[in-house]
Amino acid sequence: MNTALLKKTLRLLAEMAVIGALFLLGGKLAAWLGWPIPGGVMGLALLLLLFACGVLKPAMLQLGAGWLMAEMLLFFIPALMSLLDYGALVRDEGWRILLVIALSTLVVMVVTALTVEWVCRWSLHREP
Amino acid sequence: MPLFWLLLTLLAYLGSRWLYRRSGRYLLSPLILVPVLLLAVAIPLHTAYAEYARNTHWLMGVLGPVTVAFAVPIWQQRALLARHWPALLTGMVVGSSASIASSWGLAHLLALDTATSLSLVPRSITTPFAMPLAQDLGGVPELTAVFVMFTGVLGALFGGVLLRWLPLRTPLARGALFGVGAHGAGVSRAQEVGSEEGSVAGLVMVLTGLLNLCAAPLLALLL
Incomplete structure (x- = not known):
């Protein structure tokens, strides 16, 4: 077996284990504090804290975090299959739902881009 | 089997x-x-x-650990955030408000049922944040994932066209358009436009998700 590949795989698994542990710890912490925050968000905050204290460096988790984010689609495919139970909804409201999504997406994109552009130009204007 | x-x-x-x-x-x-x-x-x-x-x-x-992993791009792009936070924060707040208001308003205008309308509200943020938000609001998280997917597919298509039509001079505005409007699918498109656009889109996608999730109690009161 290729040792470089083996090393990379072990490293990927170790990094994902650290991220997974932070997720579980985040969930426990949120439950203990009684805060209505998902474990993932609490874990994200913990990880940012660890970066800020210098306990961990982003490079140490780059491989695992990169893999999780790159393959994210795989993890929500099962949710998409809920469509199997919504045949009636798709038939009765499908086109209206698509229309809402399409129009709203256009609105969001135009409004966001123009807002950011205006704030940028305005601040450039102020500081010569 | x-x-x-x-x-x-x-x-x-x-x-x-x-x-x-x-x-x-x-x-x-x-x-x-x-x-x-x-x-x-x-x-x-x-x-x-x-x-x-x-x-x-x-x-x-696994979407939970994915949320934790989002800390890495936030930390790596913190210089970008420190320099441009007024523009990015304003864009995220205004864009998210436009998303929630237009999804909710159009759903009512077209007489969709309440569960569907509520599931449409988080549709422009990334799935790991959108599903818990749908849960908080009383929508159906799985349906929200479906709407998020359609938003990504349509947003990635619209984004390219909008870039040609809108007078956007800054990579910040071009990146935010994709990050707030079309989450993950938008970030991939933004990376094709330019590396700065890609970084902005990735950062904005994660922060918009966080922002929306934090606003959940407020939204639950309003909707």
Whole structure:
């Protein structure tokens, strides 16, 4: 077996284990504090804290975090299959739902881009 | 065969990812091809969602650790955030408000039922944040994931056209358009436009998700 590949795989698994542990710890912490925050968000905050204290460096988790984010689609495919139970909804409201999504997406994109552009130009204007 | 759906899901995902990387055709991207393939097998077999989910639902559990992993891009882009936070924060707040108001308003205008309308509200943020937000608001998280997917597919298409029409001079505005409007699918498109646009889109996507989730108690009161 290729040792470089083996090393990379072990490293990927170790990094994902650290991220997974932070997720579980985040969930426990949120439950203990009684805060209505998902474990993932609490874990994200913990990880940012660890970066800020210098306990961990982003490079140490780059491989695992990169893999999780790159393959994210795989993890929500099962949710998409809920469509199997919504045949009636798709038939009765499908086109209206698509229309809402399409129009709203256009609105969001135009409004966001123009807002950011205006704030940028305005601040450039102020500081010569 | 108990693991049939899990194996089919993994195979469809790996196959589609390989095809998309080789061909670069948007219609072959896993975001579109995998659900289409799986539905094409499941619908003729009259498979219920519960049956499909029995051995595959644990995949959704990995979305929690994905949320934790988002800390890495936030930390790496903190200089960008420190320099441009007024523009980015304003864009995220205004964009998210526009998303929530237009989804909710249009859903009412077109007389969609309440559960569907509530599930539409988080549709422009990334799935790991959108599903818990839908839960908080009283929507259906799985339906929200479907709406998020359609938002990504449509947003990635619209974004390219809008870039030609809108007078945007800054990479910040071009990146924010994709990050707030079309989450993950938008970030991939933004990376094709430019590396700065890609970084902005990735950062804004994560922060918009966080912002929306933090606003959940307020939204629950309003809607």
